[in-house]
Amino acid sequence: MHTDRERCLRAVRSKDARFDGWFFTAVLTTGIYCRPSCPVVPPKPQNMVFHPSAAACQQAGFRACKRCRPDTSPGSPEWNQRADLVARAMRLIADGVVDREGVPGLATRLGYSTRQIERQLLAELGAGPLALARAQRAQTARLLIETTALPMAEIAFAAGFASVRAFNDTVREVYALAPTALRARRTPRQPTAPATSPTGTSPAGTPTALSLRLPFRAPLNPDNLFGHLAATAVPGVEEWRDGAYRRTLRLPYGHGIVALTPQPDHIACRLTLSDVRDLPVAITRCRRLLDLDADPVAVDDQLRTDPVLAPLVDKAPGRRVPRTVDEAEFAVRAVLGQQVSTAAARTHAARLVTAHGDPVDDPEGGLTHLFPAAGALAALDPASLAMPRTRRTTFTTLVGHLADGTLRLGVDSDWQETRARLLQLPGFGPWTVDVIAMRALGDPDAFLPTDLGIRRAARDLGLPATPAALTARAAAWRPWRAYAVQYLWATDSHPINFLPV
Known part of the structure; x- marks a missing residue:
């Protein structure tokens, strides 16, 4: 633009x-x-x-x-509505890959040479991967300077700088203030977390706690967004408490717990991290979970062109697609949810969490585990799974492929290629693949014509009843069919459509 x-x-x-x-x-x-x-x-x-x-x-x-x-500012919606090289690279940079693995690691993940990636990012964004990662480090540093009492040397370490000198030079260059001057300018109302050790925890072993605001483009309707997360929450990993959605996070350097509360003009975010180096990644994943970088005006304007959808959009504009903080976790949960109720899917997942999840200490007492990693699930005894034999095969095949790396689900996934690979697995039909594409991979045009809730909504609204005819009609909603799914689901009285009280 x-x-x-x-x-x-x-x-x-x-x-x-x-x-x-x-x-x-x-x-x-x-x-x-x-x-x-x-x-x-x-x-x-x-x-x-x-x-x-x-x-x-x-x-x-x-x-x-x-x-x-x-x-x-909220991130550009371009990077979450495209699956080309530049968009996938931007999602990986936001997820901290350049800081952890360098530009060669970014290139390896994307399957291109470093020169090709540099050239395309420069052409579209006016900056290469190192400059883009540096800008993100500067933003993280500013956040830590203004919201914590961390010593400056530890902020430099936590934000991903190679040296204190590089940290000082970058902050001065980007903000025209020394780090100490930037901290002095903060308002008295800004909360500060306690000083911590270089590992991100206090001398007594208390994880670092941070409070921040996540901006979004208005409008944002929180009902289906938080309603879906709360209604499908896996005990021990997720919960709805005191007006906030809380969950555990598996992060590159450690783990975390986040509480997300909808406010009129932002999402209040409380993060507790075992290692503050995970801050930028945690923020990125929370934004992705809540689809905060979407452009709701563009989405709603397109959907309003259909006279059937227009009243639904006008009644509650700004619906987002509830996504995930862990693509592999969501794929596992999608299999657990095949042909069973929401309550049954939560029960299956909770059993796996209790038996195979990594324990965490929640100061507020409601959360107990990280969702099990694929390796832990691949090592379990299939006979211990309380599910039909065919679904057991689907489950064990999926976690086996995730554990050995033959199937990779992440922000860098090519949507169409990953769809094709998932369809080759036993027990993976169009519904499972497209719900993973919509909520894990982030494809804004994923569509679920065979979903029972969608077919019920289509019948009540006078839309075509068969999946093929409904798909043909939905062509007018492209490239935002995943958002149309949210509006169609919202016609039902299911708890996923209502903000919990």
């Missing part, structure tokens, strides 16, 4: 928050860059240039605006 100058100028003049994260405005006369909705008086058009990413602005020598804090 940044190449459409007139459209960008209109968004800046109207301070349109819907475009935050789509592009960034760099001001030639001040040397700063802003989000489109920055509250300051817009500069003259001839003094504005537009960039596709914060990293591109930083690479061009611009500093982040202290007023609108463009580095905290």
Whole structure:
């Protein structure tokens, strides 16, 4: 979008928050860059240039605006609605792969050369993978500076910098302030977590606790989003408590517990981490879980073109697709949920969690385990599974492929290729594959024409009843059929459609 100058100028003049994260405005006369909705008086058009990413602005020598804090914008919805190389690379960078494995590790995961990845990212985003990862490290550093009492050296370590000097230089360059000055500017109301040791825990062994706000593009309807997560929550791993969805997280350096609470203009996020190096990955996975980088206006405008869906959208706009923090976990749970009730699926999953999950200590007492890793599930005795023989075969085949690496499910998955591989597994039909594509892989156009709830909604709304005819009718909803599924599901009285009380 940044190449459409007139459209960008209109968004800046109207301070349109819907475009935050789509592009960034760099001001030639001040040397700063802003989000489109920055509250300051817009500069003259001839003094504005537009960039596709914060990293591109930083690479061009611009500093982040202290007023609108463009580095905290919602992420571009482009990266979650596409499955090409650039989008998959951006999802991996957000998941911390460059910091942990370097650019060669990113290239290996994507199956391309480092040169090809550099070239495509530069062409579309104006910055290469190292610059994009550096911008993310700067944002993480700022968050830790402003919300914790961590010593600066430990913040540098936690944010992924190779040295304190690199941390100091980056913060000064991006924010035009030294780290200590940035901390001094925080408001008294900003909470701070206690100082911690280099492993991310306090001397007494208490995990680091952080409170932050997750922005989103309005509107956001939390009913089906949190209702679905709460209704399908696996005991010990997830729960709904005091207006918040809470769950355990398996992370690269350790584990965490998150509590997510819907607010009118943000999602309140409380994170407890065994290692603060996992902070950026935890934030990214929580945003992905709640589909916070979606563009609800674009989605709803497209669905409103269908006169059957228009009243559903107008009644409750801004529905999101509830996703996952762990793609392999969701695939396992999808198999457990085949042809059984939601309650039965939760019971099956809870038994596996108790027997094979890694124990965690929850200060609030409600959560007990991480969901079992694929390796642990592949080692279990199939006879211990209380399910029909055919589903047992489906389950053991899936976890076996996940454990030995012959099937990889992640943010870097090619949607169509992964669909084809899943369909080759015994017991995987179109419903299971597409629900994994929708909620685990993040395909915004995944569709479930054979789902009982969808067929019931179609019948009640006068839509075609057969899967083939419904699929043909749904062509008009592309590329947002996964969101149409949420609106159709919402016509039912199932608990997944209501925010718990």
